[in-house]
Amino acid sequence: MTMKNRFGMFIHWGIYAIPAFHEQALARADWPYEQYEALKDQFNPVNYDPRAWVKTAKDAGMEYICFTAKHHDGFCMWDTKETDYNIMHTPYGRDVLKELSDACREAGMRLSIYYSNPDWYNEYAYNAASSHQWKAKYPERADHEKYLSFVKAQVKELLTNYGPIYTFFWDIPPMIDDPSVNDYLRSLQPDILINDRGYDKGDFSTPERTVPDGERFPNNTEACQSVGEQSWGYREKEDYYSAHHLMASIDKIMAMGGSYLLNVGPRADGTFPPEAERLVLRVGDWYNRVRDALQDTTPDSRGCKVAGGAKYVAVEKNGKTYLHFYAGLTSTAVTLEAPEAVPVRARLLNSGEELPIRYEVLPCKNDSDAVARKPYASVWKIPVDDYPAEPLVIELEW
Numbered sequence: 001m002t003m004k005n006r007f008g009m010f011i012h013w014g015i016y017a018i019p020a021f022h023e024q025a026l027a028r029a030d031w032p033y034e035q036y037e038a039l040k041d042q043f044n045p046v047n048y049d050p051r052a053w054v055k056t057a058k059d060a061g062m063e064y065i066c067f068t069a070k071h072h073d074g075f076c077m078w079d080t081k082e083t084d085y086n087i088m089h090t091p092y093g094r095d096v097l098k099e100l101s102d103a104c105r106e107a108g109m110r111l112s113i114y115y116s117n118p119d120w121y122n123e124y125a126y127n128a129a130s131s132h133q134w135k136a137k138y139p140e141r142a143d144h145e146k147y148l149s150f151v152k153a154q155v156k157e158l159l160t161n162y163g164p165i166y167t168f169f170w171d172i173p174p175m176i177d178d179p180s181v182n183d184y185l186r187s188l189q190p191d192i193l194i195n196d197r198g199y200d201k202g203d204f205s206t207p208e209r210t211v212p213d214g215e216r217f218p219n220n221t222e223a224c225q226s227v228g229e230q231s232w233g234y235r236e237k238e239d240y241y242s243a244h245h246l247m248a249s250i251d252k253i254m255a256m257g258g259s260y261l262l263n264v265g266p267r268a269d270g271t272f273p274p275e276a277e278r279l280v281l282r283v284g285d286w287y288n289r290v291r292d293a294l295q296d297t298t299p300d301s302r303g304c305k306v307a308g309g310a311k312y313v314a315v316e317k318n319g320k321t322y323l324h325f326y327a328g329l330t331s332t333a334v335t336l337e338a339p340e341a342v343p344v345r346a347r348l349l350n351s352g353e354e355l356p357i358r359y360e361v362l363p364c365k366n367d368s369d370a371v372a373r374k375p376y377a378s379v380w381k382i383p384v385d386d387y388p389a390e391p392l393v394i395e396l397e398w
């Protein structure tokens with residue numbers, strides 16, 4: 001099944017937003033269990049407004065939100081009957097996932113669910129074959145059958161009570177091959193798409209914080225990245241990425257046919273950190289201008305080659321070619337390698353403006369003399385300095 005590539009928002013939110021260190025604070029700051037678990041008695045996100053989250057995502061051109069229902073700490077952000085270690089037992093006492101799913105439905109936003117296999121609260125969850133087990137609470141009580149029935153009961157709640165779920169994001173592969181688990185998910189939601197970090201390969205792969213090489217993903221892919229370098233959950237002292245870095249990754253990955261989840265970690269009061277909000281909207285402002293050249297494309301069939309060393313991915317759609325210069329350009333011209341390739345029209349999607357096409361012998365083409373005397377088509381007068389941070393996307397008509 002081919003998955004349409006979309007831009008989405010990842011949201012890592014849990015009681016770890018209170019210490020504002022990292023979503024795995026329990027392990028990475030080595031908190032004592034009692035102290036960490038007591039954070040739930042403080043969790044009271046009085047400014048939580050899921051409509052505001054959905055609006056930010058929508059404004060940025062995002063088409064789905066993937067929410068951490070349960071992270072490694074085992075704390076559950078929905079009204080689960082399977083453990084009391086959940087949002088209903090905080091001063092807030094409301095099902096935040098339910099409220100998010102309602103806000104998504106109202107706005108036509110797809111909802112996806114993240115669910116961690118490691119669980120540092122559940123007494124049976126320890127899994128020696130898997131990673132991220134550092135803080136498993138009772139390794140000596142490990143019991144896969146018991147844990148899996150707990151997981152399935154939770155999955156049933158998640159896939160029954162919150163409307164249609166677009167994708168299911170298992171985290172940290174359990175290293176146990178058991179296709180019956182994903183079959184169970186599909187029995188609850190036949191259209192769900194499942195990632196590759198669960199009990200089998202699922203429907204799509206999930207490169208994380210990397211920009212893979214190549215021109216086209218061979219399989220369905222959803223890459224993910226956070227707005228900050230250090231953490232997925234809210235981190236007060238976060239090292240935020242540049243908008244340039246994020247846009248370059250999104251452009252390359254989506255031009256290769258992948259989906260892209262950009263993550264934000266809301267603060268303990270329920271609001272997005274202003275720096276994260278600014279980045280999402282900055283990236284979204286660019287994305288909305290170029291998205292037409294990122295979705296529903298196929299690989300370039302003309303073999304359109306650009307002279308020089310610029311990094312780009314070429315795709316096509318409706319007979320037009322789109323050149324994605326994901327790392328930007330170093331000069332105001334793009335020259336096409338094949339002398340016979342002369343587009344009739346060129347447009348810069350960043351601004352929407354039409355660009356002149358020049359077809360001439362170039363003084364600097366220093367191949368052989370015979371080649372040098374041939375005319376080459378160049379897209380000319382590209383306003384590179386008006387968009388120093390943005391991937392540039394050029395549309396060519398033939």
Ligand code: GLC
Pocket residue numbers: 012023024171172208224232
């Ligand atoms: C890594 C991190 C985890 C985070 C996930 C998002 O697996 O360990 O904390 O939730 O990436 O993909």
